Amino acid sequence: MAEGHKSLNLTLRVWRQANRQAKGEFKVYNVKDISTEASFLEMMDILNEQLINEQVPEGPVAFDHDCREGICGMCSLFINGRAHGPDDDITTCQLHMRKFNDGDTITIEPWRSGGFPIIKDLMVDRTAYDKIMQAGGFVSVSTGGVPDANAIPISKVIADEAMDAAACIGCGACAATCKNGSAMLFVSAKVSQLALLPQGKVEAAKRAKAMVKKMDELGFGNCTNTGACELECPKSVSISHIARLNREFLKANIKD
Amino acid sequence: MKGFFKSSIGKKVLMSVSGLFLILFLLFHLCMNLVVVFSASAYNEVCAFLGSNWYAVAGTMVLAAGFLVHIVYAFILTAQNRKARGTDRYDNQNLPAGVEFASKNMLVLGVIVCCGLLVHFGQFWAKMMYAELAGTEGQFAPTDGAAWINWYFHDSPLAVAFVIVYLVWFAALWLHLNHGFWSAFHTVGLSNNVWIPRLKCIAKWFSTIICAGFAFVVIFAACGGINTKSDCCNKEKCGAKTECHQEAPCNPQTCPNAEQGK
Numbered sequence A: 001m002a003e004g005h006k007s008l009n010l011t012l013r014v015w016r017q018a019n020r021q022a023k024g025e026f027k028v029y030n031v032k033d034i035s036t037e038a039s040f041l042e043m044m045d046i047l048n049e050q051l052i053n054e055q056v057p058e059g060p061v062a063f064d065h066d067c068r069e070g071i072c073g074m075c076s077l078f079i080n081g082r083a084h085g086p087d088d089d090i091t092t093c094q095l096h097m098r099k100f101n102d103g104d105t106i107t108i109e110p111w112r113s114g115g116f117p118i119i120k121d122l123m124v125d126r127t128a129y130d131k132i133m134q135a136g137g138f139v140s141v142s143t144g145g146v147p148d149a150n151a152i153p154i155s156k157v158i159a160d161e162a163m164d165a166a167a168c169i170g171c172g173a174c175a176a177t178c179k180n181g182s183a184m185l186f187v188s189a190k191v192s193q194l195a196l197l198p199q200g201k202v203e204a205a206k207r208a209k210a211m212v213k214k215m216d217e218l219g220f221g222n223c224t225n226t227g228a229c230e231l232e233c234p235k236s237v238s239i240s241h242i243a244r245l246n247r248e249f250l251k252a253n254i255k256d
Numbered sequence B: 001m002k003g004f005f006k007s008s009i010g011k012k013v014l015m016s017v018s019g020l021f022l023i024l025f026l027l028f029h030l031c032m033n034l035v036v037v038f039s040a041s042a043y044n045e046v047c048a049f050l051g052s053n054w055y056a057v058a059g060t061m062v063l064a065a066g067f068l069v070h071i072v073y074a075f076i077l078t079a080q081n082r083k084a085r086g087t088d089r090y091d092n093q094n095l096p097a098g099v100e101f102a103s104k105n106m107l108v109l110g111v112i113v114c115c116g117l118l119v120h121f122g123q124f125w126a127k128m129m130y131a132e133l134a135g136t137e138g139q140f141a142p143t144d145g146a147a148w149i150n151w152y153f154h155d156s157p158l159a160v161a162f163v164i165v166y167l168v169w170f171a172a173l174w175l176h177l178n179h180g181f182w183s184a185f186h187t188v189g190l191s192n193n194v195w196i197p198r199l200k201c202i203a204k205w206f207s208t209i210i211c212a213g214f215a216f217v218v219i220f221a222a223c224g225g226i227n228t229k230s231d232c233c234n235k236e237k238c239g240a241k242t243e244c245h246q247e248a249p250c251n252p253q254t255c256p257n258a259e260q261g262k
Helices: A040-054 A127-136 A156-166 A173-177 A184-195 A204-217 A228-232 A240-255 B008-038 B040-049 B054-085 B106-125 B129-134 B145-155 B159-187 B195-222
Strands: A007-016 A025-035 A105-109 A118-120
Touching: A007 A040, A025 A040, A127 A184, A127 A204, A156 A184, A173 A184, A173 A228, A184 A204, A184 A228, A184 A240, A204 A240, A204 B008, A240 B008, A240 B159, B008 B040, B008 B054, B008 B145, B008 B159, B008 B195, B040 B145, B054 B106, B054 B129, B106 B145, B106 B159, B145 B159, B145 B195, B159 B195
Parallel strands: A007 A105
Antiparallel strands: A007 A025
16 A cells, blocks of 8 residues: 555445345444545445455345446445535545545445335446437437548537536436436436537437436436536536426427 | 427426516516505505406416416426435435525425415405405505505504514515526526526526515515505595595594594
């Protein structure tokens, strides 16, 4: 370990739930000598090693993770009352233990939203977002040679705005934070990134209607513009995209 | 537009449009109320103009429809949102600073606004427009709005309580408008990164002007600023020294000049 690191002794309150139907509860575990340079997920790995060694009846804690570099959107923990933990604009895998103090008690919960049922412990089913994407979050293109990237001129401002929307990794922090369980920030980011660009404009109306319809079918709530989603989004996706989705949806319905 | 109003965005658009309509009404109502500060007789003329005339009744019905849509959809959307949120709750949720109190409590604030509205209806609409339509007689003439305001906020034994209730009502309305104003524009798509802060700023100014205006009229009346004595408005009979606004029988219990008038 590098110089300057500190070791933390922590108390973890972790949500344990065997499956979707089972009744869950918080279990308290103590972990020792956690380096402040460890990531939060590395700390969870250390906890799981400990639980395996101790042969606790509930086994290791199930939690989602994949790339561990903030781009896949798999990690999803609600840590000390905030999606992705007590830091801004990062995913759980980018959260480091230096954000905590020795002796802290950390409460770790899964996303709690009607759209994301619990699979086990801290893992939730986020396939609802995939279903919304399948409904229209794509551009239909003919097969053939790859066109030149500069064949269609796009202004820097538009390209930047589309890129900001495309930064959404679909982690679900927006719906998990929203008091209405609304997925509007996610849907708006996906609609926006394509509606802004010439390649996506062709199907913009169809896309907005299809994705909103699917979102409603899946039982997500209605956006009341609290802005909590924007503040907890690890990619800082702006709620201005929600206004664009509303515009696209209105336009699409007026054209009918 | 098939199925538009069944969609989540469609329902929100209904909330926004009805909300913006009610905001326009508030602006109109404030302009009307402010007249009483300058002239009680002019205010009573406005009251007479908006009494039981067909256009006033038609306007009231449209307004009631706007309220109804706004209130009914508020409950429908809240019920859907509660269902969408699911039954599980976080052990604790620490929302970062920046989430407005009003945005999280619009229904509660709306219910407080509706309660205030019921009190207001009972005190003014029932005694004025409804009384005129029903042909009933009250303590003051239905078109003597200045006298009613003066009574509730100055002469009534419960005047202080009424003033407090109205100020609480306006505070809830301020919070409700503060979020509702910019949120309505956002929902109909008239917003972007540039306009969100602008709309929030306009919302603060607008809701402050509206609510401070209403509160000013109430406080003005509570301080005895409204120059009316409609109980003893017949100058010759009761000798009231203040301006008379309309002919009405003298009420010895409330008229300070009753003895002299007799």
